[in-house]
Amino acid sequence: MKKIFYTVLLLVSIFFTTSCVGDLDQYPHTETTSADVYTSVANYKSVLGKLYVSFVITGQEKGGGNSDLSSNSGYDYMRCYFNMQECGTDEVIYTWQEGDKMNGLTYLSWDANDVWVSDTYYRIYYTIALCNEFLRNAADGQIEGFSESDQEEIRHYRAEARFLRALAYYHALDLYRNIPFVTENDPVGSYLPPRYTSNQIFEYIETELKDMDTDLPDRIECEYGRACKQAAWALLARLYLNAEIYTGTARWTDCITWCNNIIAAGYTLEGDYAKLFNADNNKRTNEIIYAFPVDATYTASWGATTYIICGAINNTSESQLPADYGVSSGWGSFRLRGEFTELFNDGDGRAMFYTEGQTREIDVVDNQSYGYLSVKWTNLTDAGEMPSNFSDFSVNTDFPVFRLADVYLMLAEAVVRGGGGSSRPVALGYVNQLRARAFGDNSGNITDGQMTADFILDERARELYWECTRRTDLIRYGKFTTADYLWQWKGGVKDGKAVDSKYNIYPIPTTDLTANPNLWNENY
Template sequence: MKNFRNKIILGFTALALGISSCTSDLDTKPKVEMSLENLLAKDPQAVEGLLSKMYGTFALSGPSGPGSSDISGNAGETGFLRGIINLQDFTADGMKNRWGDDGLDQLTTASDWTSRNKFFQYLYDRVYYIVPQTTNIILALENVDVANEEQIKSELRFIRALSYYYMIDCFGKGVLVNESNYGTTSPLPEASRTELFNYVESELLAIEPSMPVTNSYGRANKAVVRMLLAKLYLNAQVYTGTARWNDALNYTSLVINEGGYTLAPNFVSVFSGDNNTSSEIIFPLIADPVVSQSFANTTYIVNGSLGTETMPIGTFGATEGWSGHRATKAWYSLYGDLETSPDDRAKLFWTTGHNYEMENYKTWVDGYPSTKFRNTNFNGPSNATQFSPTDFPLFRLADAYLMYAECVVRGGGGSSSDALTYVNNVRTRSHAPAITASELTLDFILDERARELNLEGHRRTDLIRFGKFTGGSYVWPWKGNSAGGVAIPSTYNVFPIPQIALEANPNLSQNPGY
């Protein structure tokens, strides 16, 4: 069983004793039955459980199995990873969902977004569940002595910074909760996108020198912090108006050259049930079919992409197929003819019984399901499971390679030769033909990021950075709720602030256009 997984249940138990949070009204001070100081004074080792709970909240919905939730809403829908897939992939070009849940149609068609869409609220509330909880534990550690205290506080600061990163990316503003104002009873002031950016940057720069080079599986190390810094800088022009390509390149280079990671020899292995052994994954969100069951982790991706009507779901190690997610031609057309393409990634679409064109996104057989993620082990036997055992690679080396190349092409310095080598390493790993230096353009990099990284929570951010998410210069199936795709307003480069947050805090303002 994967390292660190065993502590997740302990984390749930510890937090169940100590903390419950009301995030719907942005109450930043959890209600405490036993103070954390007293809990940790009685049992200093409980801090490991508290820390694992904070890591676990990125992949799991709640403390008591798949039917529980840390925040208000349907437990199966409220998980952080499920929210990222909904908001980053279904709103973009490569993937669509057919269920028509209240609010999900609006995401998958990039149309009619409103502040009352529950899926925006789920991610917003999830961030403001994690942020005060991590802050509370950090403050508690100021008053007790536990083993490895400074590293644990640094990891908690990373978890908080990662949460804020998604607030910056998705909503563009929010409130800033940290040690200086935790527990304040009056509504906090609104923090701009630049203010949140500067805070996250300062936190990551502060903890990066002291983070360990290696850490237990599923926990942050120095490379993980550097990767988040690189992503923050990669999107700095969008977030702040000032490009930071050289900073992004520098931190990406440190991940590549000092992280100790290597590309997995086989692409499929990175998305299989035993991917905890992968040499490529920098930071995983842990899943387990027994210890950490959830409808909100990779179970959502695997089961949602399988359908018993057209697919042998047992082949992919699943016992359930939800007939929900299909890729569009905006993704699989990037490989050319799927039948003749040598690219291993082109083979990860189920075409039998399905139509190339997505004439109706609510029709299961329109579009090709992606079989990129599966429950089966890559090495050795495996049993079909209801819940996925496959960890989600939030950060991985192939992404770092493509980020480096993008920074070089954008004028951020670095080596053009190394950039070409990194891109070709990614391609030839999957038996795609190598490209030449003249082919390494921004358009090519955006397409290669789609071929390599789709369904991993990056696509909306990528399209915005390349200026192709809103407007009409690039359209895809069902963009703007049109089968052929139409332009959407620039308003959609950020999501609306949820109405419930606006009602709870009069200092918050709605994003323009909503």
């Protein structure tokens, strides 16, 4: 069983309402006050743990009991984020359309009242609120009574909280663009945050990530499950990769700069692609830069990677056995759309699909027999066994947020698009390292002439599918809402169709528009 630092997190019950972001920027309603909690370095670390687990659990008890906040569906941050990033793309077709209210995401037809759009928004701002509350209590004036060594330790925790907040704000920027902005410096209580433009949020995240760099540990000094400085660099690289979408100004050279910094830190590719997505993937720190740790004992939930693994297993098949993937049941939630599976050539080991009894094409959305199933993610150890702490509904597989393969592909795309600081031969070398791992030899390697921007988009799909990058990538390429690339059931029709460009951005939920007059949606 993996050891992660937040297994000792202080279980302080924190309750927020979802009426508006202003309400989320309050001190938690707890049985103890902040003055009682922030009395030792150990307590600060425990509360920091709460910030980390806010991405993968929904409450204080196993399975989401004693929930942190009420929501439409009651699921965790990662389940919401996965749906928002994957379920409207060619990488996923969802089975339980009506029951799980997935029509809007599946067909790119949501509105400001969509339950997943709302739940994701409030999950993000709940995490931001937690980080703000922690940072208020970790300011220099708040910790001056501690010894110098303890103050130094808390400053490191403070940098981690800032990173987690920056990550949450990045998700908010990417999904919603022009959003409410609140930090630890704003008033507590009935405060209505101002609306920041995507340019302002971009600049804030950029400044934060650069400023915290010296207070985050290097990868070789970082406890597993916590953010190292290379994690901040990876978030910076991803921010710059999409800068033209967020701000109107391309930043390809900046993207390359931070990719180079990460590569120079000594990461190496894992030899076995499948081991990046199994129950022992916490051992893959050679390639995984930062992950959300998931543990069947301490962070058991119906979401995060449990959702990804169980959701991909057909629950009506007599041939696909859940035990073969380290779980006790399949949920039959999603399959792969045909256009996505066609991106893979024969011999590509990343094409980890279950096809027996399955069609490639999606003739019927809510029939599990239509569409190949992804078996990329499992709850099996390196030895091919269930983890010793396996439970009936939670897995032990961590979610890689950033890994070296993504960095290689970000650098390659930025080079192809004209960025400076690297070269086409270097970028081609990185791409072919990924291809050699995928094919087991050099048979899948490409030439310089084949390394186009469109090739990189397809390679990102092949390498990073179900890692919550696809929607963002398709938007960057102008293919998410347009007719430039159609997939089955895009826009709600079998052969796919273009949709309104407003669907490149999710709307701020109606509930928050009502509560905060500073906010509005464009085009909704």
